Amino acid sequence: MKIAVPKEIKNHEYRVALTPSVVRELVARGHRVAVQASAGEGAGFPDAEYEASGARIEQDIDALWDNAELIVKVKEPQPEEVKRLKPSHTLFTYLHLAAEESLTRGLMDSEATCIAYETITDEEGGLPLLAPMSCVAGRMAIQAGAHSLEKAQGGAGILIPGVPGVAPAKVTVIGGGVVGENAARMALGLGADVTVLDKSLERLEVLDHRYQGRLNTVYSTADALETAARESDIVVGAVLVPGAQAPKLITRKMLGDMRPGSVLVDVAIDQGGCFETSRATTHADPTYVVDGVVHYCVANMPGAVARTSTQALTNATLPFVLALADKGWQGALAEDPHFLKGLNVHAGHITHPAVAQAFGLDAVDPKSLMA
Numbered sequence: 001m002k003i004a005v006p007k008e009i010k011n012h013e014y015r016v017a018l019t020p021s022v023v024r025e026l027v028a029r030g031h032r033v034a035v036q037a038s039a040g041e042g043a044g045f046p047d048a049e050y051e052a053s054g055a056r057i058e059q060d061i062d063a064l065w066d067n068a069e070l071i072v073k074v075k076e077p078q079p080e081e082v083k084r085l086k087p088s089h090t091l092f093t094y095l096h097l098a099a100e101e102s103l104t105r106g107l108m109d110s111e112a113t114c115i116a117y118e119t120i121t122d123e124e125g126g127l128p129l130l131a132p133m134s135c136v137a138g139r140m141a142i143q144a145g146a147h148s149l150e151k152a153q154g155g156a157g158i159l160i161p162g163v164p165g166v167a168p169a170k171v172t173v174i175g176g177g178v179v180g181e182n183a184a185r186m187a188l189g190l191g192a193d194v195t196v197l198d199k200s201l202e203r204l205e206v207l208d209h210r211y212q213g214r215l216n217t218v219y220s221t222a223d224a225l226e227t228a229a230r231e232s233d234i235v236v237g238a239v240l241v242p243g244a245q246a247p248k249l250i251t252r253k254m255l256g257d258m259r260p261g262s263v264l265v266d267v268a269i270d271q272g273g274c275f276e277t278s279r280a281t282t283h284a285d286p287t288y289v290v291d292g293v294v295h296y297c298v299a300n301m302p303g304a305v306a307r308t309s310t311q312a313l314t315n316a317t318l319p320f321v322l323a324l325a326d327k328g329w330q331g332a333l334a335e336d337p338h339f340l341k342g343l344n345v346h347a348g349h350i351t352h353p354a355v356a357q358a359f360g361l362d363a364v365d366p367k368s369l370m371a
């Protein structure tokens with residue numbers, strides 16, 4: 001299989017889809033890997049390491065895309081990348097389509113086969129290719145929140161742990177999955193007063209047991225959300241309905257009840273965000289203020305810690321990339337129903353029900369493509 005690794009072009013995105021170690025595994029199986037010149041530099045993997053692993057370094061972007069069968073990326077294709085896709089391509093990357101209709105339409109028009117990391121499932125009901133980046137983003141959410149609470153950033157001027165004689169900050173995390181648990185863990189580590197809200201009692205039970213009374217767990221209702229908004233210094237948005245747009249849980253009206261200088265960190269922004277006033281921001285300009293409340297809404301948070309994130313991401317994607325390369329998309333997806341859940345778009349059709357529902361379109365059952 002001819003595999004291409006483009007250099008990521010999203011704002012301040014320094015991750016790369018394959019490390020030299022992964023390239024080595026692919027080349028050992030007889031695959032040909034082309035890596036765009038300097039694609040790995042931001043994550044600390046120079047071209048020479050890829051060459052030593054058997055990759056060809058490609059300077060010409062047109063040739064890189066044109067000659068590829070399988071394109072492996074990190075972030076959703078940007079408009080100039082969508083234009084390069086063609087029906088013979090298999091694209092494997094994060095897509096987050098429910099948040100972006102124009103991207104969805106662009107991928108449909110390309111007629112390429114587009115497999116999303118974030119909708120692949122596992123036996124335990126988890127999302128194994130989202131989890132490593134959720135782990136990173138959850139941990140970063142508290143760093144981002146702590147920084148945003150500083151006065152110079154528009155925050156209330158609160159130090160998360162407080163000091164002797166001064167109470168710590170109150171941190172509420174909405175959604176106690178991978179992002180939520182990692183955010184809660186970091187906030188606890190800093191000495192915050194931490195509450196996790198979730199709709200899943202099972203999840204709250206797991207967290208209660210794991211954190212042995214150090215964490216407050218609250219079932220997520222409209223009342224609980226209003227209380228969280230009123231009383232918290234930082235609210236982290238960490239909900240997910242896989243493939244779908246995030247529900248808007250903190251409304252504009254509720255901002256009026258928040259203390260000035262409080263902070264909303266919307267990690268769920270890549271699925272459209274779970275606060276009504278959220279709009280995607282970039283690492284270059286990560287925050288803005290609405291009604292006195294600081295919003296941090298960066299859609300590619302792990303890109304800022306590209307070295308850690310690239311290693312964590314490729315640990316998880318490796319078996320899937322090998323399966324696609326060895327068997328082709330039909331072979332790999334036909335024998336793994338969890339991998340098949342990753343198929344979002346094929347030959348102009350949407351193949352994920354939650355994505356189709358987000359735009360009032362019909363979904364084609366991916367099983368019907370496996371014949």
Ligand SMILES: NC(=O)C1=CN([C@@H]2O[C@H](COP(=O)(O)OP(=O)(O)OC[C@H]3O[C@@H](n4cnc5c(N)ncnc54)[C@H](O)[C@@H]3O)[C@@H](O)[C@H]2O)C=CC1
Pocket residue numbers: 118127130131133134135137174175176177178179180197198199200203220238239240241247266267268269270271298299300301302
């Ligand atoms: N901004 C960024 O850079 C990144 C964003 N993310 C995003 O973070 C979000 C969370 O991801 P994960 O933690 O991996 O998902 P997850 O599936 O592990 O956890 C989501 C949790 O939300 C809960 N939930 C769903 N609807 C809810 C509601 N209405 N009220 C309260 N809780 C609700 C679920 O029960 C679940 O426990 C996703 O949108 C993901 O794409 C992940 C990584 C990086």
Ligand SMILES: CC(=O)C(=O)O
Pocket residue numbers: 075094118130133134270299300301302303
């Ligand atoms: C999951 C995601 O959006 C990211 O890692 O950038």
Ligand SMILES: [Mg+2]
Pocket residue numbers: 076096270299300
């Ligand atoms: Mg995005």
